[in-house]
Amino acid sequence: MKKFSFEEIGGSVTAPQGFRAAGVFCDIKRLGTGKGSNKGVKRDLALIVSDATAAVAGTFTTNRVCAAPVKLCLERVAGGRAQAIVVNSGNANACTGRQGLRDVAAMARMAAEACGGGISAREVLVASTGRIGVPLPMAQVRKGIVEAARRLAGGPEAARDACEAIMTSDTRPKGICVEFMLGGKNIRLGGIAKGAGMIQPGMSQTGNRPALRPLHATMLCFLTTDAAVEGKFLQTALNEAVAKSFNRITVDGDMSTNDTVLILANGRAGNAPPGARAKEGRDFQAALDHVTLALAKKIVLDGEGASRFVTVRVTGAGSAGDADAAARAVANSALVRTSWCGGDPNWGRILCALGYSVAEVVENKIDVGYSQPGQREVLYSLKRGCPTGVSFGALCRCTTSPAFDLHINLHLGSGAAVIYAADLTEAYVDFNKGDVNDPSSLGG
Amino acid sequence: MKKFSFEEIGGSVTAPQGFRAAGVFCDIKRLGTGKGSNKGVKRDLALIVSDATAAVAGTFTTNRVCAAPVKLCLERVAGGRAQAIVVNSGNANACTGRQGLRDVAAMARMAAEACGGGISAREVLVASTGRIGVPLPMAQVRKGIVEAARRLAGGPEAARDACEAIMTSDTRPKGICVEFMLGGKNIRLGGIAKGAGMIQPGMSQTGNRPALRPLHATMLCFLTTDAAVEGKFLQTALNEAVAKSFNRITVDGDMSTNDTVLILANGRAGNAPPGARAKEGRDFQAALDHVTLALAKKIVLDGEGASRFVTVRVTGAGSAGDADAAARAVANSALVRTSWCGGDPNWGRILCALGYSVAEVVENKIDVGYSQPGQREVLYSLKRGCPTGVSFGALCRCTTSPAFDLHINLHLGSGAAVIYAADLTEAYVDFNKGDVNDPSSLGG
Numbered sequence A, B: 001m002k003k004f005s006f007e008e009i010g011g012s013v014t015a016p017q018g019f020r021a022a023g024v025f026c027d028i029k030r031l032g033t034g035k036g037s038n039k040g041v042k043r044d045l046a047l048i049v050s051d052a053t054a055a056v057a058g059t060f061t062t063n064r065v066c067a068a069p070v071k072l073c074l075e076r077v078a079g080g081r082a083q084a085i086v087v088n089s090g091n092a093n094a095c096t097g098r099q100g101l102r103d104v105a106a107m108a109r110m111a112a113e114a115c116g117g118g119i120s121a122r123e124v125l126v127a128s129t130g131r132i133g134v135p136l137p138m139a140q141v142r143k144g145i146v147e148a149a150r151r152l153a154g155g156p157e158a159a160r161d162a163c164e165a166i167m168t169s170d171t172r173p174k175g176i177c178v179e180f181m182l183g184g185k186n187i188r189l190g191g192i193a194k195g196a197g198m199i200q201p202g203m204s205q206t207g208n209r210p211a212l213r214p215l216h217a218t219m220l221c222f223l224t225t226d227a228a229v230e231g232k233f234l235q236t237a238l239n240e241a242v243a244k245s246f247n248r249i250t251v252d253g254d255m256s257t258n259d260t261v262l263i264l265a266n267g268r269a270g271n272a273p274p275g276a277r278a279k280e281g282r283d284f285q286a287a288l289d290h291v292t293l294a295l296a297k298k299i300v301l302d303g304e305g306a307s308r309f310v311t312v313r314v315t316g317a318g319s320a321g322d323a324d325a326a327a328r329a330v331a332n333s334a335l336v337r338t339s340w341c342g343g344d345p346n347w348g349r350i351l352c353a354l355g356y357s358v359a360e361v362v363e364n365k366i367d368v369g370y371s372q373p374g375q376r377e378v379l380y381s382l383k384r385g386c387p388t389g390v391s392f393g394a395l396c397r398c399t400t401s402p403a404f405d406l407h408i409n410l411h412l413g414s415g416a417a418v419i420y421a422a423d424l425t426e427a428y429v430d431f432n433k434g435d436v437n438d439p440s441s442l443g444g
Helices: A028-032 A068-077 A097-115 A138-151 A156-165 A231-243 A279-301 A320-332 A334-341 A348-356 A392-399 A426-433 B028-032 B068-077 B097-115 B138-151 B156-165 B231-243 B279-301 B320-332 B334-341 B348-356 B392-399 B426-433
Strands: A006-009 A019-024 A045-061 A081-091 A124-131 A174-182 A185-194 A220-225 A260-265 A309-317 A367-371 A379-383 A403-409 A415-422 B006-009 B019-024 B045-061 B081-091 B124-131 B174-182 B185-194 B220-225 B260-265 B309-317 B367-371 B379-383 B403-409 B415-422
Touching (some): A006 A279, A019 A138, A045 A068, A045 A097, A045 A138, A045 A156, A045 A220, A068 A097, A081 A156, A081 A220, A097 A138, A174 A279, A185 A279, A220 A279, A231 A260, A231 A279, A279 A309, A279 A415, A309 A320, A320 A348, A334 A348, A334 B426, A367 A392, A379 A392, A426 B334, A426 B426, B006 B279, B019 B138, B019 B156, B028 B081, B045 B156, B045 B231, B068 B260, B081 B097, B081 B138, B081 B156, B081 B220, B097 B124, B156 B174, B231 B260, B231 B279, B279 B415, B309 B320, B320 B334, B320 B403, B379 B392
Parallel strands (some): A081 A124, A220 A260, A309 A403, B081 B124
Antiparallel strands (some): A006 A174, A045 A260, A174 A185, A367 A379, B045 B081, B045 B260, B309 B415, B367 B403
């Protein structure tokens, strides 16, 4: 059997056949958030449209306080078909009550009308990110939707405009596209994402919490593919991809009210839809896994104030749940994250966090080590609870790098988990504390 | 029945009859921690000694990685009697393996010998705070113990020296003493405490986690009283007092490996021991509650980098557990705590944290309000999930104060909880990130 391979190509959501996009400025950001307005990059409304109705799947925040667009998507994704996604930044349309629900339904209707060509309002999905608790400025939103529909285009520039329009405190746009063969046809799968703060997604297909509940971003991700994929398989594949990517990241441990991942598969490539067990199904999953993990990592790398990217790898836990709890306790500890900021290979704080996590741990069994990302050689500072002879300087060469892997072996079982995390810096505090004398500076 | 009253008097652990104390410098801090060394205030070893053997009770961290002195205390407090406490700062004697256990036993022996007068080594308790994972410098410790025993004295100065000697990143000593009548006798109850970082104690009598497990400081507290109190009642009273004080505070959400509260009751006042149900029992509890809560609040007020003291009051939760989870989610959220740093009356981040907590919450039932500490008037920014007309300026007058109360009513039941919390500031990050070029600056 031929090994599956895919190639990263340029572009993102408009690279697959039959997709167009646009990103425009309609003045939501100035009205909504100050600091999140990314001065130079003001676009705040994006449209992604498929030429034909597409299979759709989605995962959504499990925060019990969830935004109006999440509520709308939960209902519409269950229908299995969609054709367009409208997204605004600068205002989360969260905690906006009945007005928020009316506004999100109106956004979908406006987008369907503006796009023309027989798109049903019920096949338009909506996502929002930005300040919480402020009603959407609907006059601006309407202007933005009309303008975006007028500018809809294929090609990388339109996709990049859309990618910029979903940014809040992100410092750079995040996009990717891969190309691969499926059932003899050439397939493209592209995506854009945004993150920055309030990032520890814990999404599920239904908005209900899974047993293994991650704790807490607004992260948004929109994926497009020209593959023909049956709806139920698409949702299963997305659930699996999100579990291994967006639900494995944390910037600040706060789970947003708006986290959303959506995928549209319009079938324009003309392949036979893959089954979950067939090689084609596994190949599609592998491509989707690659795209979602790449975007998830970009979110951590561009986290608010983040100066270091740390991959926390826990092995040897008593269960998968214990591994997850242990990795998250370390990745979200204020003291561990500030030590990362300083490039300090401190293991005492790591043991402390492991000890207060809900995971079972035994002090004199724990190994703690560091490596350069992707390198096999691990420098252990602690073996079975005892400091090793590895020098402080050697450890610091790892921990003062912009990225490193932290290896924790609990030696209690076979449970394993990975969390992609960021350090806690003065820049994070400065960005998020705002200035009460300038209310527009206050975050969502 | 006469109402119980007590009076705060000067002094702390040496104010009750029959207690002496000392605090000395023996160079543990310089060897152990850099930043925690509080330049001007270098004392790092304290002794508190009762003239006669006393009833003892204690509560200890429930961190699964717990320090050698905690292990020793857990065993000895169960014996019900003690006469002396030796404490060092600058080195936590945590994650120090068998050497740590030998060292802590040696500290107790050294203290018993140095104090003379027939103190049994088995009636000496030990506590430590400071850097994790570094063996104690036992030559210095021995010198310190001998010197401290030589300087043992009653009176406020000796108590203050002891109080300084237990400080790490604390900026000021924390002590209190109250005087009250019990069974016709004049009783004094005094205490000293330290905190600063790694502060969210979750202590229990046995070191085992209670059902309502708080998450995560080193906080140490040593209490003395000349009351005659039966050991079992003393432990029950301490459990209750700690549950309402030290276990209700958080600075950074990290639970230390060393949290310890100890109380010695030497009976020198000559009262008849109070029973739990009798008025005397309730009076003793009230005095103990006052002392522990006052010391707990001093710890939050002096938390690392803290610029604001916030009392998070959750009411109307479905259960006491839900109220606790909701209050802790808010009090430990990085985004909520940075908004407090800026004095921002942001309610979106509060709702977001409530929504991802394990507590049951319903968005359109939640009230959020602010008040000056101890004042009846609450300014609500949110009622039943909807913004009120209260002006941003009026809310800011509360949230820009050095201390305010945050009121959250979930309107789902009768569960209530209070958490005393601090804001997250750039000073916290700066303090804890350390400098790898100056390893002595790196924290515990």
